[in-house]
Amino acid sequence: MIIYPSNNVRFRRTSQLQGMCSVKHLLQSLALLPALALHAPAFAQEAITDVVPVIIPHNDMVYPAGVPSVPAVVSQCMICHGPTGVTQIPEWPNIAGQKKDYLLEQLQLFHAGERRDPHGMMMPIMKLLSPEDLEVAAEYFSAQTAAKWDAPAEAPAEVIELAETCAGCHNGDADGEAAAYPLIEGQKRAYLQEQLLAFRDGKRVNDLMSGIAETLTDEQIGQISDYLAHRVVPASTK
Numbered sequence: 001m002i003i004y005p006s007n008n009v010r011f012r013r014t015s016q017l018q019g020m021c022s023v024k025h026l027l028q029s030l031a032l033l034p035a036l037a038l039h040a041p042a043f044a045q046e047a048i049t050d051v052v053p054v055i056i057p058h059n060d061m062v063y064p065a066g067v068p069s070v071p072a073v074v075s076q077c078m079i080c081h082g083p084t085g086v087t088q089i090p091e092w093p094n095i096a097g098q099k100k101d102y103l104l105e106q107l108q109l110f111h112a113g114e115r116r117d118p119h120g121m122m123m124p125i126m127k128l129l130s131p132e133d134l135e136v137a138a139e140y141f142s143a144q145t146a147a148k149w150d151a152p153a154e155a156p157a158e159v160i161e162l163a164e165t166c167a168g169c170h171n172g173d174a175d176g177e178a179a180a181y182p183l184i185e186g187q188k189r190a191y192l193q194e195q196l197l198a199f200r201d202g203k204r205v206n207d208l209m210s211g212i213a214e215t216l217t218d219e220q221i222g223q224i225s226d227y228l229a230h231r232v233v234p235a236s237t238k
Contacts, residue, residue: 090190097146104138189229
């Protein structure tokens with residue numbers, strides 16, 4: 001398990017990285033994170049050997065000229081979700097531009113052990129964070145620019161209808177109770193598919209989503225996920 005505590009240095013063997021995120025993905029993420037750019041060569045060298053040192057900046061660290069500072073707690077999230085909340089890893093969600101209240105609620109559920117991560121990444125990290133840390137992380141990532149994708153050129157009418165039904169609640173224009181629902185347009189295909197399957201199969205439970213997902217076939221879930229992953233996220237949702 002990879003753990004990135006603020007104000008600390010941890011060492012993990014490369015065997016523990018296998019099956020969670022490749023060294024290639026880790027280096028790609030680090031390359032996009034200016035604050036850690038100076039450490040990327042050392043990280044690469046050590047990753048090739050046996051031990052991986054990871055140095056996390058402090059809240060009071062002095063950043064190089066031109067590099068904007070970020071809250072130290074955000075470094076816990078960046079390696080998987082990307083420096084600005086848009087990840088390169090298909091199974092993990094984009095969280096940039098997501099609704100703050102939804103992000104905070106999900107972090108609190110992970111923190112309380114009421115939501116589980118099938119990849120095993122979230123729970124150990126949550127143990128390191130305080131309730132105040134969760135608020136800071138939600139505030140930071142909700143303020144970032146959401147991922148943008150092109151809509152598919154063609155799609156079967158049934159797929160469009162199903163996907164638009166989902167988007168009717170999960171967009172920036174929803175009001176009433178739906179205003180609290182997460183944005184899903186432009187989300188990662190693999191993540192959307194995994195969550196819909198989890199709702200359908202009872203591995204993740206929600207009064208509304210479980211009932212909707214139980215009517216969907218594997219093929220429909222795949223089609224819906226593919227369509228929504230290519231929608232353009234409106235700028236108004238930031």
